[in-house]
Amino acid sequence: MFFHIFIGFFTVFFALAFALLHLLASLSEFKKGNHTLGNTFLLIGSSLATLSLILYFFLPIVSLVLWLIGCGLICYGAYWNGKHKGNFHPVHHLIRMGIALILTILLAML
Numbered sequence: 001m002f003f004h005i006f007i008g009f010f011t012v013f014f015a016l017a018f019a020l021l022h023l024l025a026s027l028s029e030f031k032k033g034n035h036t037l038g039n040t041f042l043l044i045g046s047s048l049a050t051l052s053l054i055l056y057f058f059l060p061i062v063s064l065v066l067w068l069i070g071c072g073l074i075c076y077g078a079y080w081n082g083k084h085k086g087n088f089h090p091v092h093h094l095i096r097m098g099i100a101l102i103l104t105i106l107l108a109m110l
Helices: 002-031 037-055 060-085 090-109
Strands: none
Touching (some): 002 060, 002 090, 037 060, 060 090
16 A cells, blocks of 8 residues: 555655656747747647646646647657757667656556
């Protein structure tokens, strides 16, 4: 019983950190004046992911769908930024997608 609560707490903590760090990164880029499509995707995706974590305990299925859309937008926005800035590192994006996938599986199991 304690293990389930422990895993749930850390899953939500890391998911919130994932969403808020990407939100902070996109807001930082917007503040610098970098209004690209990739940064817009990052902003929308991280906002949706954060909103989904707030709604998770009230509407879990809707929240999981919002989380999937948000993570997809985050990953695509980061991919788009890497491709258009000329410094694309595929391993970085695979790690981001792997973290998003692991967090999604853990959130679905809660």
